[in-house]
Amino acid sequence: MSHRISLQPGNHSFEADDDQTVLEAALAAGLLLPHGCRDGACGACKGRVLEGEVEHGEHSPGALSEAERAEGLALFCCAKPLGDVMVQARSVTRAGDIQVKKLPCRVQKLERLAEDVMRIELKLPASENFAFRAGQYIDILLADGQRRSFSIANAPHDARHLELHVRRIDGGRFTGHVFETMMEKEILRFEGPLGSFFLREDSARPIVLVAGGTGFAPIKGIVEHAIRLGLQRPITLYWGARRRDGLYLDALARAWEEVLPGLRYVPVLSDEAWAGRGGLVHQAVLEDFADLSAHEVYVCGAPAMVDAARASFHSERGLPEDAFFADAFTFAQPSAR
Template sequence: MTFQITVQPSGHQFSCEEDETILAAAMRAGVGLPYGCKNGACSSCKGKVLAGSVTHKPHQERALSKEEEAAGMSLFCCALAHGDVVIEAREVAGSDDYPIRKMPSRVTTLEKVASDVIVMTLQLPANETLKFRAGQYIEFMLKDGKRRSYSIATAPEQDQPLTLHIRHLPGGLFTDQVFGSMKERDILRFEGPMGTFFVRDDSDKPMVLLASGTGFAPIKAIVEHLRARGSTRQMVLYWGGRRPQDLYMDALCRAWAQTLPNFRYVPVLSDLQPADHWAGRTGFVHQAVMADLPDLSGHQVYACGAPIMVESAKRDFVAQCGLPDDEFYADAFTTEADLNN
């Protein structure tokens, strides 16, 4: 059975099969609903059901609480319609500009930049290119239909192989392979580009770039994209880690700060040891932003990393620093453990 989904306030409409999530149907129809993990863990696709009814597939309580669901809120990546439905959602202009493709790729390099981080580069087939927006991600297609998502750390303007930053999660289906048996010239299949976390080029507002761990990867793509375009937008990057080695491309960020007149870099560490000899900022990375920029009402924020960091930043920036809710753009890096908790 097929139902009709209407999006407000745009009035866009698309069809949805009874066994299809509202987000999947929107993506198929080229309607740009916001989304991130597609697995009910990050809350990027959260919106409201104005008319009709839905039920939700398994999802994280923190992404959609029972109280929110009772109030009509929905995670569209998990929502199955029971008839025609009217939803309220902020659509993302340009999210469907580049088609999602399935492609083979060859691993060209595996560079260990920290004890638990490898930078992987992928070469596409000859005469093939992947068009994407800075900040988007790809999904590797693994055995048994499983998938793993990684942000592209390369700017779209760069004529070079795709680059990914992969953190080792012991016991991880994919990362154990990357850190163990994978070798150069191995073939991997992926689908992409995906996600609505990308820089909004139609704004000149100052940008706060907020990253934890390998959430730096899409932030790197955004900075290099803006540099390639000759953008003069003000950017400040706050990159958080536990110890100095977690900031695995610290030297690159410091070089940006020296060469880009509109860029500042603030590294923040939360779990220092005496041997680290750290003289920089400490504590939670989003709180460092609040200390430096108590008024965010005229800014845009792009946050990427651990779900707890992203959630805390949005809550506190909006409630305490006056950031408009619709100027917070995020990609929470969910793991299989996040999905199963």
């Protein structure tokens, strides 16, 4: 049986099959709602159920609390309509014509960028046309159906290969394999491109980019795309890490200032004294910008950093809801392991 979903803002309306989440049905109807992990972990897809009922599905309590559920909020990546519903997302745009595909790829090159960061270059099948937007991510599909998400670190004009920056997780199944046993020429499968974290090219707002650790990966894709476009919008790029070796492509980021005259790069270290900026990366943004109401902000990295940035940029600096884009690097839910 199918159910009708009415979606605000924009008065959209579409059908959802019984087993489809609100997000899946919206994407299938060509509508893009904010989302990240698609796994009930990051909270990016949170919205309001205005009429009707949904089954909330499995999600992390941190992404949606009991109190929020009681208030009528839901995570659209896990919520399935139980009848006709009316829902409200933070924003709704047309998804465009980029196709999500499941493809094989070959590990072309492995390069250690830091002790705990590996750059993987994936070569795509020559016969496939793989299109993506700067900043999106892919899911690596493991043999038993589990998935692991990684952001694309290169720009779309160079889509014959994909670059990933993989941070090693203690006890991590996939990232452990990457650092210990992965060999060049290994064949992987992936699904993508995924996510709503990508450069909005139709906007004229000045851009603030905030990366934490390997959150630099999609930001690199965005900056390389901006260079390719010759983007004139001012860009301030903050990259936060604990210590200096965490800024694993610092020289590259410094070189961007020469190539893109509107770009300013601010590296920030939290755990090492140095001549540059210290403290938490979102704090550095708060120190530099008294008002973000006319800006567009892209934040990527650890969930706690993304949450702190979202809350403080909105409440203390007037950043509009629809001008904040983020990917939080959550882990796959235990049920997906």
